[in-house]
Amino acid sequence: MEPPRRSFLYKAFTLVVGAVLPLPAIAAAIAGLMNPLRPVVRQKQAPSGSVPIGKDVGYFATLDKEALQRAGGDPVRFAIIADRKDAWNVYPKSQIGAVWVQKISQSRLDFEQNWKPALLKSVLDKAPTDQKASIFEDLLEVEFSILKRQKEQDGKEWMPADGEKTRARYAKEFSQYKDAVDRIAAKPVWEGAFRVFNHSCPHAGCAVDFKKDDSGKPGYFCPCHDSVFAADGARSESSPSPRGLDRLRYGYNASQSLCVKFQEFKAGHAEQETQ
């Protein structure tokens, strides 16, 4: 039988109706699929129970200083506890992550905790002559990190101009150590008394372990794809991880307890991006 000859419009209209029919269902299903991409869902709420430091926003968790004291110079893993939201549930006081914290040295800690503007000079005055230069360089880095932190705790950003201004000021004040001031100013990160890292490997998210290798050199090691990081978090050349361990900010709350700002970053990227 010959198919009946109908006009082009007839066929086109049938196709349009046919195409429209499943659309509402498909659209609703796709909307459901894409739900995680909506800004409200995507935006991570700051977990409850944090301790604010200055005007700095974000989640600050308090750490137990005694445990650090006990560990001496070795890093300690701290669980970060907060209310964890999972779709329709809230789990109160759950572990939402963990950090590695290492005290770099007691002299840095003493300096940081007693810090006031002229402390560096007075420490230097008391130091034995032959050690002055090395003590200065060590503590200057702590001082720079404190200045930067103070600005950030006021809710402002540390700009390159701030760095330059600070460098010039110290180079003038401590002109005999001008080279040391330049060296410290040029460092990409100023370490204070502590190193704090998120324990997630920036490669694919496994938890890194602290270890001493066969030669006794300390560092972090990922049990999944064998990424290796130095004690200061720098990645080793051959590591699959695209960047070093994620360094977290720390500070002291009103009662002088050590607090870390807990943040998570996307794995697999060379640049840090918050999740």
Add this chain to the structure above:
Amino acid sequence: MKPFLTWLDQRTGYKALMIESLNERVPGGARWRYVWGSTLVFAFAMQVITGLGLWMSYSPSSTTAWESVYYIQHEMWMGWLLRGIHHFMAQAMIVLMALHMIQVVVDGAYRAPREVNFWLGLILLQIVLGLSLTGYLLPWDQKGYWATKVATNIAGITPVIGTEIQQIAIGGSSYGHHTLTRFFMLHAGLLPILLVAFLAAHVYVFRRHGLHAPNPIYRPDTTFWPDQVLRDAIACLAVLVAVVLVMWKLRGFGPEGGAELGAPANPSEEYNAARPEWYFLFLFQFLKYFPGTKEVYGAIYIPGLAMLALFLMPFIGKSTAGHRANIVFLFGLLAGAGFLTFEAMKADAKNPGYARAVHQAELESRRIVQLVKTKGGIPPEGANGLLRQDFVVQGPKIFARSCASCHRYRGTNGLGEESKEAAVASDLESFGTREWLKGMITEAGHKKYFGASPKHKSGEMAAWSKKYGTKMTPAEVSAVVEFMMSSSGRKDENPAGLEFQAGEKFFLEGSENVPAESTCITCHSMTLKRYDRKSMSKEALASIGAERKAAMEAWEAALEASSGVGPDLTEYASEAWLRKMIDNPGKDTLYPETNAMPAFEKSLSATDKQMLIDWLLHKPFEGEVKETAETVIHE
């Protein structure tokens, strides 16, 4: 019957369909090498049946997924068999797909006009890999959780759309309920539907072009039914037998066998044995060779190019040389994957940390089952809470975290890891047991006791032990040990023997070998309930006999004269004593001068401390499966 069938045929035409499907011509005769496609259909049918069976009892959410799989595995009638077949048949499918592909490529069955069917097959391959990837997560055990975390993080580095893909897959920015519901939708819904659709197209196109016989004059032509069907059926049977045998050989039958179920996923409990399923190990290993930002080559570009090369095979294979190149490429790919798999396994075999993590994971997975059975069920918050409050699992972890920088436990950190540094305090494995007490008396300077500690090594106890402990008769030693046991009342050891009275006498007066001025009580004070006036009522005091009164007064006089330089041994090594020691070892009555241990009063939570104490004191486990558990934990 026949009239009914005729009636049915007139209305449905089923006979023609049967003839059409069964009388397919097989050029060159039925052959074993054609069976792979049919075995794959069979395997898929098995997966559908067992999958539906599992679906009846599975509940995807982060507090019910592991729990419902536990129920299937351990409590449901034949649930272990259901899971076992599903798990091992999935692995068989991967092997069968490889064989099917080898047969198709070697026979040149991908060449015109069968290109489209070859591509359909490659798509089916991807779907099956997708099914196994999504299925791995569903039990929500440690293994599945961490492997999926890695896999989705790797998906996240896909250029341009990576982040979005990752967030859609896991249902947000962290892993939880929605990760499970989404993976379950893919695993039990979308992917099977796609698989059926592509399988239908695959079979339809196959029928359209007929079977490709590499050698059409091998034997006379035949029909699909029954010659080839018989071979297919036997091959399917062989697959089934192989799957059951492998399951039996690797894991055994019964709720403890079948498919593995690890400890419940715990995002805060890092899992150092995270590995994908064996057929993805080559990709896992491959990633290790791509440092830093080059990872995207190893994870995406190179696998993508290999897949592209497979898709181009029909064009490359047009010439004989191209066909040979295809065969070489395919076998090269398989050999490369095999080599990488071997390398991954070799690296893990050499890594003691990995072996420990696997051991710990197995231990926890057995322990959680035991806990659920002891409690009679799982609380609604999920099974993780049970593990988190279990001293058997947590005790050694707390020890490793808080004690192992100085102490050892059977020479390790409690979790089996040996430290590179020497211990500076005692090995607490046998703490407070008869063995320990005996050692403390006769060889306190041994490194298991005070020998490791710089302060105690040359301390008074080590010196006493060397001078007098070694001279004591075995009967004296055992009497003192029983006396100490009578005071500690330790539950992990048998009750104190009657020699304890002789022990008390020795403690107070010494013996021929140990002069009274050097006996225990001259350094250690010790309150005995039966001689403690403060804890007795007036009536009780008044009713004491003359003999006991004399002993009491002698004890009191000795205590009065005691220098007290050693720690107070009242209930030594009991729970109360250990708690005091952990809280504040520098206390007057313990080690005020020679202490090197930090006080943990504030830095250990009450529950952590209790779990550590229970573990150190070898608290017996609850539950009827106690025996097996103890052998597991102490093996």
